[in-house]
Amino acid sequence: MTLGFKFGAQEKIVFSHSLMSAFSYLRSLISKKLDSKQKEFSKLVKENQGLIIKVSRLYTNSLEDEQDLFQEIVLQLWRSYDSFKGQSKISTWMYRVALNTAITLFRKKTKSPQTDELMDFHHRDYVEDDDEKQQQITLLYKVIKMLPKVERAIVMMYLDDLPYRDIAENLGITEVNARVKMNRLKKTLKELMTQHA
Amino acid sequence: MLNEDFNIDQFKKSWQEQPVSDVYNTSEIEGMLNKKSTNYVKYIFWISLAEFLFFAIVGICTIFSTQRSNSFTNILEKLGVQMNDDVEMNFEHLYFALKVFSLLITAIFVFLFYRNYLKIKVECNLKNFILQIIKFKRTVNLFIFTNIGLLIVFSGIITYFIMNVLQAQNIHLNQATLIGFITGIVISIGLGVLLIWLYYRIVYGIIMSRLSRNLEQLQDIENEKGQ
Numbered sequence: 001m002t003l004g005f006k007f008g009a010q011e012k013i014v015f016s017h018s019l020m021s022a023f024s025y026l027r028s029l030i031s032k033k034l035d036s037k038q039k040e041f042s043k044l045v046k047e048n049q050g051l052i053i054k055v056s057r058l059y060t061n062s063l064e065d066e067q068d069l070f071q072e073i074v075l076q077l078w079r080s081y082d083s084f085k086g087q088s089k090i091s092t093w094m095y096r097v098a099l100n101t102a103i104t105l106f107r108k109k110t111k112s113p114q115t116d117e118l119m120d121f122h123h124r125d126y127v128e129d130d131d132e133k134q135q136q137i138t139l140l141y142k143v144i145k146m147l148p149k150v151e152r153a154i155v156m157m158y159l160d161d162l163p164y165r166d167i168a169e170n171l172g173i174t175e176v177n178a179r180v181k182m183n184r185l186k187k188t189l190k191e192l193m194t195q196h197a
Numbered sequence: 198m199l200n201e202d203f204n205i206d207q208f209k210k211s212w213q214e215q216p217v218s219d220v221y222n223t224s225e226i227e228g229m230l231n232k233k234s235t236n237y238v239k240y241i242f243w244i245s246l247a248e249f250l251f252f253a254i255v256g257i258c259t260i261f262s263t264q265r266s267n268s269f270t271n272i273l274e275k276l277g278v279q280m281n282d283d284v285e286m287n288f289e290h291l292y293f294a295l296k297v298f299s300l301l302i303t304a305i306f307v308f309l310f311y312r313n314y315l316k317i318k319v320e321c322n323l324k325n326f327i328l329q330i331i332k333f334k335r336t337v338n339l340f341i342f343t344n345i346g347l348l349i350v351f352s353g354i355i356t357y358f359i360m361n362v363l364q365a366q367n368i369h370l371n372q373a374t375l376i377g378f379i380t381g382i383v384i385s386i387g388l389g390v391l392l393i394w395l396y397y398r399i400v401y402g403i404i405m406s407r408l409s410r411n412l413e414q415l416q417d418i419e420n421e422k423g424q
Binding site for chain 1: 203204205208209211212213214215217218219220221222223224226227229230232234235236237238240318319320321322323324325326327330407408411414415418419421
């Protein structure tokens with residue numbers, strides 16, 4: 001009986017050790033898999049970060065908010081990463097998540113800045129090399145941001161050369177609607193440029 | 198240079214060649230994955246969850262509490278009712294049935310609420326995304342309206358029960374007592390409804406108006422076709 005008890009205790013110890021090693025092996029396996037998944041994801045985001053940065057700049061008015069929005073978009077992309085894999089084009093997935101986050105989900109921290117602060121914000125990258133191309137981009141941001149949020153998305157995707165079919169699909173409208181709206185937006189942008197250039 | 202013959206197509210090249218492809222490195226991006234997300238849907242989710250828990254806990258507590266039967270007994274006694282086992286037992290049964298029904302409704306809503314939350318997919322198109330959030334929020338709204346409805350219906354049933362007891366014991370209330378009794382019920386219900394409505398306007402007002410505004414913009418774009 002005593003022998004049996006001792007044997008049982010030893011068995012218990014051996015069993016708990018095996019269980020612990022199995023758990024730690026499993027944990028390291030999951031951790032490695034997660035690490036490699038995170039690395040793969042980060043590489044993908046790094047390669048396509050231009051799109052996220054443009055969205056972040058179009059929907060914020062301060063550097064703090066821009067960085068927060070970038071981070072929120074990255075988090076939302078990470079959460080939907082599994083459902084994305086193989087389901088659609090990278091650009092489609094990124095545009096949708098970035099625009100949905102910017103237009104609907106994001107909570108700004110800072111209040112709307114004064115006009116001067118806004119211009120400084122948009123001009124910050126171009127101070128050293130102030131050529132015409134960069135002035136154009138600064139002005140474009142300023143003017144596009146005067147449009148309602150959904151219209152901003154249309155203009156951005158148009159400037160990025162997305163076909164109307166993709167613009168329409170990303171917003172959930174018809175291709176004809178997207179085309180008609182963009183034609184009107186061209187006129188609106190021209191008027192805004194005249195007023196604010 | 199820009200305004201005279203402005204054509205946005207001329208800006209495409211400059212736009213696409215913005216210096217935005219090398220702002221963050223991979224380790225900075227990896228670091229972001231461990232940060233906390235603060236967004237409106239999450240905010241709605243936690244607030245709604247707190248509401249469900251609150252209603253569920255209040256419901257469960259009142260089932261096991263004896264305080265309300267005492268206060269109910271007091272009201273009946275003030276109206277001149279002779280309390281006996283029959284009246285108390287009938288009220289106990291009625292109250293228990295109403296609370297079980299109310300908790301059952303809450304359970305159904307918790308299920309619907311969670312199911313609609315899971316349906317929100319950030320990778321779908323903007324219109325569907327907004328509609329999914331609105332549908333999720335509607336479940337919460339419906340839950341609140343159901344609770345308001347239940348408050349009114351339960352008050353009606355309990356008033357009917359009191360009237361029946363009064364009739365069975367052949368008690369005739371004078372006009373002043375009757376008016377005071379009915380006014381008390383109406384004011385309590387009205388105040389309850391007003392407080393609930395105010396709470397929801399404050400808590401969900403901003404996010405709901407933002408969602409509606411975005412949806413309206415999309416609908417305007419869709420309507421422009423026919424103009």
